[in-house]
Amino acid sequence: MKELSYCLIVNKASNSGRSFNTISKYSSDIKKTLKNVEIYEVGNTESISEIAALKANSFDVIVACGGDGTARKVAIGLKDRDVIFGVLPLGSGNDFAKMMNLPGSVKENLVILKAANTRSLNLVSFNKTFFINTLGIGFDGLTNYLASKANLKGAIKYVISGLKALIDAQMFEATITTNKEVKRFNTLMIIVANGKWEGGKYFVSPNSINNDGLVEVIILKNISRFRLTIEFLKLSFGYPLSSNLINSLSVQKADITTSTSVYVHADGEVEDNEMSFTISVYPINLTAIYSTL
Numbered sequence: 612m613k614e615l616s617y618c619l620i621v622n623k624a625s626n627s628g629r630s631f632n633t634i635s636k637y638s639s640d641i642k643k644t645l646k647n648v649e650i651y652e653v654g655n656t657e658s659i660s661e662i663a664a665l666k667a668n669s670f671d672v673i674v675a676c677g678g679d680g681t682a683r684k685v686a687i688g689l690k691d692r693d694v695i696f697g698v699l700p701l702g703s704g705n706d707f708a709k710m711m712n713l714p715g716s717v718k719e720n721l722v723i724l725k726a727a728n729t730r731s732l733n734l735v736s737f738n739k740t741f742f743i744n745t746l747g748i749g750f751d752g753l754t755n756y757l758a759s760k761a762n763l764k765g766a767i768k769y770v771i772s773g774l775k776a777l778i779d780a781q782m783f784e785a786t787i788t789t790n791k792e793v794k795r796f797n798t799l800m801i802i803v804a805n806g807k808w809e810g811g812k813y814f815v816s817p818n819s820i821n822n823d824g825l826v827e828v829i830i831l832k833n834i835s836r837f838r839l840t841i842e843f844l845k846l847s848f849g850y851p852l853s854s855n856l857i858n859s860l861s862v863q864k865a866d867i868t869t870s871t872s873v874y875v876h877a878d879g880e881v882e883d884n885e886m887s888f889t890i891s892v893y894p895i896n897l898t899a900i901y902s903t904l
Contacts, residue, residue, distance in 0.1 A: 617697070619634070619641065619676050622677035622680075634676055640718060640721060645724065660687040663688025667688070674699055675698050676699045678704060683743050683878040686741070686743050690741065697899070699717065703764065707744045710808070711900070711902065724900060736889075737877070737891075738885070738888060740877065742877040744804075745878065746802070746878075747800070747875065748873055748885075750776055750777075750839075754776040755879055755880075756876070766810065777839060783870045784798075787866070788866040796830045798831050802827075803828050804826060804828075812847065814850065815829065815852065824892055826890065828862060830860075864891045868887045873886070
C-alpha cells in the first residue's frame with residue numbers, strides 16, 4: 612500500500628499562537644508517525660485557503676492545524692481538489708473536530724491521521740464563501756464578534772461575550788425562502804448548522820449530520836431577554852435549546868433576508884454584517900479523515 616504524503620498547514624495565529632507552539636513541541640512525533648510530511652507555517656500575509664489549494668498539487672493529505680477557523684479555510688482551499696482533508700485540532704473550541712470524533716490528544720490524532728479512515732463531508736456555501744460547521748446570524752454572530760475583541764482565552768470568552776450580547780442584541784424580522792415555501796419570523800438569532808456544536812460547548816443542533824446533504828436552519832422564537840438568558844446559561848452547561856422555543860427547518864438550499872444589518876459568524880470567524888444570505892450545500896463533497904473509535 613502506498614505511503615500517504617501529508618502537508619500540515621499551521622495557522623500561527625490560531626488560539627493566540629498556542630497552535631504553533633504545540634506543533635513545535637510535537638515536531639519529532641509528527642515526523643516519526645507520518646514520515647512523508649511537510650509542516651508549513653502560514654505567514655501573516657498568506658492566505659490559508661490558497662496555500663491549501665497549492666499544496667493539494669503535491670500531497671495526498673492536507674491537514675489543518677488549528678481551530679475551526681483554520682479548518683474552514685483549509686476546507687475552502689480543497690473544495691474542488693481530489694485530496695484528503697485532515698484536522699489536527701488545536702483551537703479553543705474544536706467543534707468541527709467533535710463532529711469527526713477526534714480526541715484532544717495530539718499523539719492520538721497523529722495515529723488517526725496515519726490510519727486515514729475517511730468519509731464524505733459537506734461544505735456549505737453562503738453568499739461568496741463557505742463554512743463547514745455553523746453560520747450564526749444575529750445574537751450568535753454578535754457573541755462571536757464580542758469574543759473576537761475579548762482579552763480572554765478558551766471557551767470562557769464565549770460565555771462572557773454571550774452575556775454581553777444578551778444586552779445589545781436587537782430583534783429583527785427574517786424572511787426564509789426554501790423550494791417549498793416562504794416563512795417570516797421575528798427573532799434575535801438564526802443558526803444554520805452543519806454540525807452539532809459551536810463555541811466549544813454549545814449543543815445548538817442535536818439533529819445535524821455533516822454529510823447528509825442538508826443543513827438545519829434554527830430560528831429562535833420571539834422570547835423575552837430573561838428567558839433567553841436562561842437558555843443561554845443552559846447552553847453554557849451543555850444542554851440544547853428547548854425545542855418549544857425554536858423553529859427548525861431541514862433544507863438543502865435557503866435564502867434568508869433580514870430587516871436590518873446583522874452580525875454574522877462562520878465557524879466562529881466574524882464576517883461582514885449582512886442583510887441577505889444565499890445558503891446551499893455544495894454539490895461536491897470533501898473526503899475527510901475521522902476517528903472510528
